Amino acid sequence: MKFPRAAAIMQRPALAAGATITLLLAMVALVSLVWTPYPYTDMNIAMRLQPPSARHWLGTDQFGRDILSMLMAGSRNSFAVGFVAVGIGLGIGVALGTTAAVRGGIVDDVVMRLADFTFAFPAVLSAIMITAWLGPGAVNAIIAIGIFNIPVFARLSRGSALQVLSRDFILAARAAGKGMARITVEHVLPNIAGILVVQATIQFALAILAEAGLAYLGLGTQPPNPSWGRMLNEAQTFMHRSPWLAIFPGAAIALAVLGFNLLGDGLRDLIDPKLRRARS
Amino acid sequence: MTVLDVEDLRVDIRTPTGRLPIVRGVSFTLARGTTLGLVGESGSGKSMTALAIMRLLPQAADVSGAIRLHGEDLLQADETRMCRIRGDRIAMVFQEPMTALNPLHRIGDQIAETLVLHRDMARRAALDEAARLLDRVGIREAQARLSAYPHQLSGGQRQRVMIAMALACRPDVLIADEPTSALDVTVQAQVIDLLRSLVDEFGMALILISHDLGVIGRLADRVMVMYGGAIMEQGSTKAVFTTRAHPYTQGLFAALPGRGARKGRRLAAIPGTVPAPDALPAGCPFYGRCPRGQDVCRDNPPPVVEIGGSRAACFFPGP
Numbered sequence A: 001m002k003f004p005r006a007a008a009i010m011q012r013p014a015l016a017a018g019a020t021i022t023l024l025l026a027m028v029a030l031v032s033l034v035w036t037p038y039p040y041t042d043m044n045i046a047m048r049l050q051p052p053s054a055r056h057w058l059g060t061d062q063f064g065r066d067i068l069s070m071l072m073a074g075s076r077n078s079f080a081v082g083f084v085a086v087g088i089g090l091g092i093g094v095a096l097g098t099t100a101a102v103r104g105g106i107v108d109d110v111v112m113r114l115a116d117f118t119f120a121f122p123a124v125l126s127a128i129m130i131t132a133w134l135g136p137g138a139v140n141a142i143i144a145i146g147i148f149n150i151p152v153f154a155r156l157s158r159g160s161a162l163q164v165l166s167r168d169f170i171l172a173a174r175a176a177g178k179g180m181a182r183i184t185v186e187h188v189l190p191n192i193a194g195i196l197v198v199q200a201t202i203q204f205a206l207a208i209l210a211e212a213g214l215a216y217l218g219l220g221t222q223p224p225n226p227s228w229g230r231m232l233n234e235a236q237t238f239m240h241r242s243p244w245l246a247i248f249p250g251a252a253i254a255l256a257v258l259g260f261n262l263l264g265d266g267l268r269d270l271i272d273p274k275l276r277r278a279r280s
Numbered sequence B: 001m002t003v004l005d006v007e008d009l010r011v012d013i014r015t016p017t018g019r020l021p022i023v024r025g026v027s028f029t030l031a032r033g034t035t036l037g038l039v040g041e042s043g044s045g046k047s048m049t050a051l052a053i054m055r056l057l058p059q060a061a062d063v064s065g066a067i068r069l070h071g072e073d074l075l076q077a078d079e080t081r082m083c084r085i086r087g088d089r090i091a092m093v094f095q096e097p098m099t100a101l102n103p104l105h106r107i108g109d110q111i112a113e114t115l116v117l118h119r120d121m122a123r124r125a126a127l128d129e130a131a132r133l134l135d136r137v138g139i140r141e142a143q144a145r146l147s148a149y150p151h152q153l154s155g156g157q158r159q160r161v162m163i164a165m166a167l168a169c170r171p172d173v174l175i176a177d178e179p180t181s182a183l184d185v186t187v188q189a190q191v192i193d194l195l196r197s198l199v200d201e202f203g204m205a206l207i208l209i210s211h212d213l214g215v216i217g218r219l220a221d222r223v224m225v226m227y228g229g230a231i232m233e234q235g236s237t238k239a240v241f242t243t244r245a246h247p248y249t250q251g252l253f254a255a256l257p258g259r260g261a262r263k264g265r266r267l268a269a270i271p272g273t274v275p276a277p278d279a280l281p282a283g284c285p286f287y288g289r290c291p292r293g294q295d296v297c298r299d300n301p302p303p304v305v306e307i308g309g310s311r312a313a314c315f316f317p318g319p
């Protein structure tokens, strides 16, 4: 597929804002791998619960750890969860969805009933159940979030694949002697890639939110690994004295979710008219 | 030499309310280097007959009869075998060149793919052959056009590309389903001329599907007039066009503007409409719209009668 030019992106404010925010956050996450103002695990009781200052731009927590450093390190946790959880959903969901569309019949029925079943549970609630059962931890949280991305992508890819499959060039490709497996890879997937990218962006935002929720409940990323959700949890006790402890991680989560949602919506607007033109 | 031999082909589509008979006992043979014209109003079952031969019917369709390609019954072939045959031994050109090409792929690649698939050609060699084919079907600056996307071509050019794709492996049988119906009149004539010269040059057999008697008259050696999923009349083009033994054939000619078959005209309506497959009478499908229809026609399948070299399925045939 052809990707939009940079100029076309900048003509759309929502898309531009979304792209800027997500790029910035991605850069922060990358930078945090090599540099943070302080090591994010360094405790310094003498400096506990400092308000924002020149030395600690965003203040310190109850152990005297630098909030900015923790947020930076937390961002890479959020990205990692987003990538892996969405990757699980995308990989398995698209495989199931396109297979269901291509094969039809019983395969379709079984896959879609399974998707309906999984979908019927509220995602975050089920993620809580799964992590409670598998045990808390980042990996289990990722698996739990990933599982609930599967039906989202399965349904979307099945619906879009059916639309592509009904088009004349599929019949023409079959008349040329191509098998369905090859047609799926060469004709169906490229034609639904755009719509999948849009959904993946939006699911990325949801994954970040879900991970924060699980970590907040103590079911996600475990100490000492940094996580925005757990920072929010730990801030509760000192909320009145030190509100920044909650405000900054809360703002980080909100900013990330906003950024990915804007990016997703913007991409949808950008890609949709193209898909429509190709379809007509 | 008989290339394709279709015997008592029947297609039923399963629906929640029952089975719809779409093709009802079609038989014909096709010789090398000849063109068979398949004509009839829209909804007569022409495309379904073509798709049945390609084994590309919807999943809900049941097929019976025999479709023998050089003696091999395609209805007995598995999907792997059919994938080898499609595009190689039997190829197809569709009505809508606008939509039958993948909008995301370059046309050179789309033509070359067929050669890579069936001929095991290297990509480079396949692209060279694609350029030759494009040139042969009358695309100017073929080499440069290889890298064009479908939307950069006109409708006529796209249909030429479709024809080039279909011809890539020099198939024994080419099925062209309304290949000119979506094109301008002048472009129609060019594409018809192209098809005619290709049949002569490649020696393939062509099944030309059209609702346009003019197109059929210019290209076909033999004609099959189809209605309600059944063959109303068939014979050499000369015999069918001069004898017009079947009332339905007469209706098609009467609906032509002016005298005889003129190029590029659509059929004006025969009084009444094509009945839905589940509303067909037990006897002759044309009963109800036929000026000669009698009670006997409604309840009994009409006999096939030969008149003036043309075979018509009718109780009361004749000019």
Ligand SMILES: Nc1ncnc2c1ncn2[C@@H]1O[C@H](COP(=O)(O)OP(=O)(O)O)[C@@H](O)[C@H]1O
Binding pocket: B013, B020, B022, B040, B041, B042, B043, B044, B045, B046, B047, B048, B049, B058, B276, B277
């Ligand atoms: N998928 C389908 N399900 C049910 N009926 C169909 C389907 N496709 C075509 N038909 C019916 O089959 C009949 C023949 O259609 P078709 O072969 O396309 O006619 P033609 O090509 O002569 O215009 C029509 O009555 C049409 O309504």
Ligand code: SF4
Binding pocket: B246, B247, B248, B284, B285, B286, B287, B288, B290, B291, B292, B293, B294, B297, B302, B313, B314, B315, B316, B317
């Ligand atoms: S069989 Fe009867 S209804 Fe059918 S075409 Fe002949 S005369 Fe008309």
Ligand SMILES: [Mg+2]
Binding pocket: B043, B046, B047, B048, B177, B178
């Ligand atoms: Mg048709």
